[in-house]
Amino acid sequence: xxxxxxxxxxxxxxxxxxxxxxxxxxxxxxxxxxxxxxxxxxxxxxxxxxxxxxxxxxxxxxxxxxxxxxxxxxxxxxxxxxxxxxxxxxxxxxxxxxxxxxxxxxxxxxxxxxxxxxxxxxxxxxxxxxxxxxxxxxxxxxxxxxxxxxxxxxxxxxxxxxxxxxxxxxxxxxxxxxxxxxxxxxxxxxxxxxxxxxxxxxxxxxxxxxxxxxxxxxxxxxxxxxxxxxxxxxxxxxxxxxxxxxxxxxxxxxxxxxxxxxxxxxxxxxxxxxxxxxxxxxxxxxxxxxxxxxxxxxxxxxxxxxxxxxxxxxxxxxxxxxxxxxxxxxxxxxxxxxxxxxxxxxxxxxxxxxxxxxxxxxxxxxxxxxxxxxxxxxxxxxxxxxxxxxxxxxxxxxxxx
Amino acid sequence: xxxxxxxxxxxxxxxxxxxxxxxxxxxxxxxxxxxxxxxxxxxxxxxxxxxxxxxxxxxxxxxxxxxxxxxxxxxxxxxxxxxxxxxxxxxxxxxxxxxxxxxxxxxxxxxxxxxxxxxxxxxxxxxxxxxxxxxxxxxxxxxxxxxxxxxxxxxxxxxxxxxxxxxxxxxxxxxxxxxxxxxxxxxxxxxxxxxxxxxxxxxxxxxxxxxxxxxxxxxxxxxxxxxxxxxxxxxxxxxxxxxxxxxxxxxxxxxxxxxxxxxxxxxxxxxxxxxxxxxxxxxxxxxxxxxxxxxxxxxxxxxxxxxxxxxxxxxxxxxxxxxx
Numbered sequence: 244x245x246x247x248x249x250x251x252x253x254x255x256x257x258x259x260x261x262x263x264x265x266x267x268x269x270x271x272x273x274x275x276x277x278x279x280x281x282x283x284x285x286x287x288x289x290x291x292x293x294x295x296x297x298x299x300x301x302x303x304x305x306x307x308x309x310x311x312x313x314x315x316x317x318x319x320x321x322x323x324x325x326x327x328x329x330x331x332x333x334x335x336x337x338x339x340x341x342x343x344x345x346x347x348x349x350x351x352x353x354x355x356x357x358x359x360x361x362x363x364x365x366x367x368x369x370x371x372x373x374x375x376x377x378x379x380x381x382x383x384x385x386x387x388x389x390x391x392x393x394x395x396x397x398x399x400x401x402x403x404x405x406x407x408x409x410x411x412x413x414x415x416x417x418x419x420x421x422x423x424x425x426x427x428x429x430x431x432x433x434x435x436x437x438x439x440x441x442x443x444x445x446x447x448x449x450x451x452x453x454x455x456x457x458x459x460x461x462x463x464x465x466x467x468x469x470x471x472x473x474x475x476x477x478x479x480x481x482x483x484x485x486x487x488x489x490x491x492x493x494x495x496x497x498x499x500x501x502x503x504x505x506x507x508x509x510x511x512x513x514x515x516x517x518x519x520x521x522x523x524x525x526x527x528x529x530x531x532x533x534x535x536x537x538x539x540x541x542x543x544x545x546x547x548x549x550x551x552x553x554x555x556x557x558x559x560x561x562x563x564x565x566x567x568x569x570x571x572x573x574x575x576x577x578x579x580x581x582x583x584x585x586x587x588x589x590x591x592x593x594x595x596x597x598x599x600x601x602x603x604x605x606x607x608x609x610x611x612x613x614x615x616x617x618x619x620x621x622x623x624x625x626x627x628x629x630x631x632x633x634x635x636x637x638x639x640x641x642x643x644x
Numbered sequence: 645x646x647x648x649x650x651x652x653x654x655x656x657x658x659x660x661x662x663x664x665x666x667x668x669x670x671x672x673x674x675x676x677x678x679x680x681x682x683x684x685x686x687x688x689x690x691x692x693x694x695x696x697x698x699x700x701x702x703x704x705x706x707x708x709x710x711x712x713x714x715x716x717x718x719x720x721x722x723x724x725x726x727x728x729x730x731x732x733x734x735x736x737x738x739x740x741x742x743x744x745x746x747x748x749x750x751x752x753x754x755x756x757x758x759x760x761x762x763x764x765x766x767x768x769x770x771x772x773x774x775x776x777x778x779x780x781x782x783x784x785x786x787x788x789x790x791x792x793x794x795x796x797x798x799x800x801x802x803x804x805x806x807x808x809x810x811x812x813x814x815x816x817x818x819x820x821x822x823x824x825x826x827x828x829x830x831x832x833x834x835x836x837x838x839x840x841x842x843x844x845x846x847x848x849x850x851x852x853x854x855x856x857x858x859x860x861x862x863x864x865x866x867x868x869x870x871x872x873x874x875x876x877x878x879x880x881x882x883x884x885x886x887x888x889x890x891x892x893x894x895x896x897x898x899x900x901x902x903x904x905x906x907x908x909x910x911x912x913x914x915x916x917x918x919x920x921x922x923x924x925x926x927x928x929x930x931x932x933x934x935x936x937x938x939x940x941x942x943x944x945x946x947x948x949x950x951x952x953x954x955x956x957x958x959x960x961x962x963x964x965x966x967x968x
Contacts, residue, residue: 524782
């Protein structure tokens with residue numbers, strides 16, 4: 244028995260020694276360094292720069308995460324095609340939303356990879372919340388293409404580290420509430436949240452605003468990721484309800500809910516948030532969706548459709564392309580003299596200035612520097628009005644406001 | 645959370661119809677769990693993923709034959725073909741899983757095949773992710789067979805077969821219920837009246853004794869996996885037709901609910917699996933309808949805990965007597 248233990252113990256000792264030697268000699272990890280040292284750690288940029296992508300590639304939310312991953316990587320592909328001398332390399336982490344433990348691990352992995360200079364993602368507001376500490380410890384800036392909870396920027400805890408290229412809940416909510424009450428003149432509305440922080444935040448905002456304007460609001464809740472049978476939820480919606488607001492992220496599930504409503508003879512208008520802007524999967528005629536005023540005729544979208552989208556536009560992931568653009572430009576600027584630090588990259592992200600013409604989102608991208616109303620540092624300074632799109636009988640999205 | 649205070653007959657009937665339809669699916673999945681447990685005392689956690697593969701095979705056949713918006717053949721034979729392909733493929737998959745993931749561990753400690761089952765579950769889930777991608781695939785059963793699918797005109801599967809107090813019972817719901825009942829009757833007859841059924845029962849009672857009596861227990865166990873997986877494949881296509889969308893992760897929760905149904909009904913008992921499935925489906929539907937979506941899973945798993953506390957062997961299960 245003892246004889247058998249000796250080689251095992253020797254092997255373990257050797258492995259430990261090797262790990263210690265690698266950790267101390269190479270300086271390839273940043274997690275072991277102090278935050279300020281990490282901030283100043285110089286990286287030789289070389290020809291190939293590294294960008295991190297954190298998205299839920301597998302798990303229940305894989306359908307949205309893989310879109311984001313594809314769009315972000317599409318930016319890398321386009322960049323590499325159009326630049327001869329410099330190239331980008333993407334390091335992708337699978338956050339497996341809603342498993343926040345995975346999001347933390349991904350953040351730690353990206354932060355400890357000294358080659359990563361900036362990150363696109365994570366996707367969900369709850370993921371941003373839990374990833375903040377590892378990203379801050381690694382002094383890494385991160386730009387999300389879908390986390391919309393207002394407090395992520397207004398609470399001040401992520402200042403200088405977290406940025407987003409999507410408007411927040413307090414910008415989207417009022418637009419929706421105004422349209423439902425002011426334009427559609429609906430007075431009986433149901434709101435169904437999807438039991439996650441993206442959805443409850445938006446639902447709360449719209450509910451508060453509608454109630455303040457005298458609308459009778461019925462609040463419901465469903466776990467969109469786990470639910471397959473929406474008929475019981477549809478049965479709870481009274482027949483005289485005029486519209487149902489569903490700030491969800493899984494368009495196929497919204498489609499199912501719409502079908503369940505229709506098959507029970509209920510004619511309420513469905514009103515989706517940006518998460519449901521998915522002409523391939525959500526196409527209940529007469530429904531509305533709020534989304535950024537993107538240029539649907541952009542050649543980039545058409546090229547994506549022909550390429551990685553394999554026939555689909557996957558527009559929910561489009562802001563991640565823009566986020567990659569923000570991070571990539573900042574890395575390029577930081578690397579202008581051949582070396583870069585994460586602090587420089589964060590500073591250049593903060594100084595982003597992408598014109599309306601260059602932006603796929605349809606408006607100029609600059610970040611707010613200090614708190615201004617519902618906007619906090621890291622929010623976009625030019626909050627374009629959300630577009631309201633109506634789905635016609637052929638499932639085509641038409642902008643109506 | 646607004647509770648409907650006055651009794652609303654329409655809502656009640658709607659929830660009843662939903663619950664029975666959903667329960668039929670759970671019952672079919674539960675049968676697979678029950679059969680395998682009955683014969684091997686193994687919780688086959690990969691069963692939910694076999695059901696997912698069945699749903700994808702059905703979708704594959706639908707796509708091969710023109711897709712939901714413009715199928716090349718009539719709806720009835722199309723659906724029959726989808727069922728057949730899914731059932732055969734799932735059945736064969738079940739046999740392969742048994743042969744390579746469970747048979748080598750048959751004499752290992754009981755934890756080993758359990759871990760192997762979890763491994764197979766993840767293997768299938770991620771294989772589906774790699775093969776079919778992460779996006780939802782739609783049977784588009786709402787418009788399947790419709791004259792104007794591009795205008796979202798409902799197809800024949802959503803036609804009301806009968807109406808009870810303003811509640812439409814759709815053709816697809818009737819098909820699901822009838823198919824489930826048919827498959828269950830066939831399974832009951834198979835177990836009670838045929839040679840293989842007798843062999844299955846003998847193996848379930850005492851595998852060693854059955855082997856000594858000349859029964860090829862390996863073949864019996866493989867047949868059990870085949871039959872259980874055939875039922876899961878059928879449930880997968882039913883799911884696609886009922887709820888339209890299939891995706892790589894769908895087997896996880898459905899498998900968990902099917903397992904709950906099997907335990908509630910009495911794991912190892914075929915009528916118990918049917919009863920458990922219906923109970924779970926009805927509980928989920930009524931909880932979601934009367935209490936709201938947040939309560940449905942709480943209620944289902946609350947029932948599981950309650951039944952385990954009050955009657956650990958399940959509603960129709962029998963207590964095992966162990967020789968000491």
